[in-house]
Amino acid sequence: MSFDEKREDLYHKALILEEKKGEDSSFNKEFFDLVSDVVIYLMKGENSFFGSFMLKIKRKLSFSLTYPLGTIPFKGEYVMYFNPVLFLQCTKKEMGALFKHEIYHIMFSHYEREKELRNSFSKEAVNVALDVAINQFIKDLPMDAMRLDRAEKEYNVELKEDMPVEYYAKEIDKKIRKREKKEKKDVRSDEAKRSFDINTAHDVWESLDISSELSESIKDKTLNGIESEQAPESIKELIKNRGEAEVPWQSVLKKLIPSIEKGYKKTITRRDRRQSERLDLRGRLRDRIPEIIVAIDISGSISKDEFRKILVEVMNIADTRRAKVKIIECDNKIRRVYDIKSINEIKDRYDSLGSTAFSPVFEYIAENKLFNRPIIYFTDGVGEKSLSVKVNKKNIIWVLTGEDELSLEDGPYVIKKLSYEKKEKIDGAEGIRMYKEVMQDRNSTCL
Template sequence: MISSFDRNRIELYEKITEIVNGGEMFKAKRDGFEFEVNLPKDFEEAFYKLVDRVNFSLIEDKDNFYGYFLFQMKREIRFDITTPTGVNFKGAKYVIYFNPIIFLQLTMEQMQGTIKHEIHHILAMHLLRAKDLKDKYSTLAINLAMDIVVNQYIDFVPPYATTLEFVNLKYNLNLEHYNTLEYYVDNIQNELDLMEESEEGEEDDSRENEDVEEEFNPEKTHDLWDESDEIDDKTLREFTEKFVSLSDKGEIPLHVQSLIKALKSTSGEIPWNIYLKKLMGTLESNKKKTITRRSRRQPERLDLRGELRGHKAEIMVAIDISGSISDEEFKQAIREVLDIVKNYNHEITIIECDTSIKRVYKTKSVKGVMDRAVPGGGTKFSPVFEYVNKHKANLLVYFTDGKGEEKLEVMPKGYKTLWVISGRGDKLSLKQPFGAVKKLKRVEIKEFSVDTYETRVDGWSMNHQEPTL
């Protein structure tokens, strides 16, 4: 027997499709990105009442955080979005948009799922993160990767939603569950680069009303984000934290707790591990030749081979063994670095040092990490920089208590530096560090040490996944 909710939903869907097909509701006026329609008032009221029912069902659920979060958001109807829902930030509020033609085709559970989907994007700060990725990756790769990230934590999604399984099948990939955003977007982009252009993307000129979107389009899923008000990162985080605070009325899912924790921890200073992720995303990508595609600059030259993205990250990890860093901090630091860089084509060189370099070796896994050499007395930073300058490197991560010289005897050349101060340390003695300085104690080891199975159960994977800027 059909429920009253579904009966109401179907009636509204039939009504809106009749209105749209009649062509009476649209003025087709545009002011920048804004889209104006003449929508019958009785339909609008009935539609929002149905959304209220979905909202109340979320509030009554044990995970009522989503319901209270939605309750604070402004709601608008848009027919020019290619998803059931969308969000952006306007007028000091998060706004959630609904395309009734797509939204009304969903079940109650799928409606809840698509709302949770948008809230996850907000909590993961994807509205900001997308801006950082646009210079390096295509819109399609970014959209697919971000949707993979959030949809792994939602039980009911629309049948056409971007899932890990869908992307693996469509692009012949073997992406892992519960991995980082950088991992997904980099692998997807590499595959997109391999694919030849086809005629499948040609526009359909037969559409009667180009102002109405009736089908899901992954390449346009987050176009609304570009319409957000210009606001600095810090202010947006503060607004988001306020929304979170007012939504905390009961039990919060563990993966949402980890997202909130990451949001709050990055409202001031970026934790070192998150900063390392950002640095990894900015390293130069080596190019490799391929015969599977033409040169983009000279496509008519069949004799020229095209280029594919290749990412070879040469990483030096310096560990101060002077006795100021404990064995636990040492193990945690190495485990953290290896977990972060494992999604890149990388080579890690570990440098053990105090007043001089004691040992240098390469490793690709935790198993390859040796017990530390016998600690010495003081600490000097310059020998490490002298060594790194003589060897090819993209990045130096230096773990220390910060007590060393005030001035380097040699300057770093051609690579980025990240200083990570141990929990016992206070600040870096160098007056000019030539890189970012972060604290080690901000990071909890369990956020990066769980395996895939444990991740899905206890929710820590979302923190592993998305404590990003």
């Protein structure tokens, strides 16, 4: 049976399954065997980058999608959902082009950008802009795909080629706002369900609650081992820039530091709640003091010199945020926990006795209800495969000190390599300015 004959046969089976709203394991196997044929087709020649990328993507069915495909990052990997009724209407070349379409969305970080753009432009404008921006690079897309020329006709707008997503969103949004409002049907017809709906094409992304750091971590994990020589130039440039523009752990930590409430402080800017007529009584504001937890693997992966350098860098960051720092030294169990307020209070590294285990640190954090603190864990990465307690992954930065990968398989996590920030030279005038700012800040906290 030829590819097209298999596709036609599966299409009729998909229509029956959709009507019955049931599941059929034999259909699933046949369908994903067909998908594998398309991936193998992509592996050949100039499309091998996309084929290799598809090998690392998990696949599932979803008849509720209004577009043939939808991909999301989930539990440390990408999951691609297929609406078989829509997907099986496409030729093999069109299927391959749709895979490229999804991978372009991933490589250009459209999950994160979609959320940002929705703050300024309508959902419809953003959906169209995201597709127009990448579909210019892709041949053989289905007729229903949103191309530049189609967007120009539908929205009566002139659009330039090869422009940023923001440009397309802005131009299309202007036209949408001027357009007469049309009545929308509450229920889509069966005929509509069997055609592409660009306005809801990216609805599968709406449930995502993932930081940009975690999303980038999944992307790095997926790209690992994939040869980029056969990738299009635009993607080659992205991959090259990723290697050059790695965000250091210091920058991630600075962004992660929250404000932790610690009682109240008196203030003259707010009246006393109970006696608001008394102007002589000071009111109260919540006192927020950031706190950082630094866990360090002392099983031998970090030397004593590195140990001190790490803590000095953390303290420099903590000082700029007026944050407290809690140190946890651990190998296969916690050896020492202490708080430090200055570099002078850093202790020599505890002499290690055991191997590496990550769970003791997180058990301690759970027992002491410290999960809302940012946690930065320095280790060579070689420990257990899963933690013994549930953790808030968004608050954890893993900094790997060697060449090994993180052994934990229950990600995704934010993972960085150990590096030290370069210290900028400060001339006399700059030093005086910084000193004045520090003294001014200290004086203001004493009021």
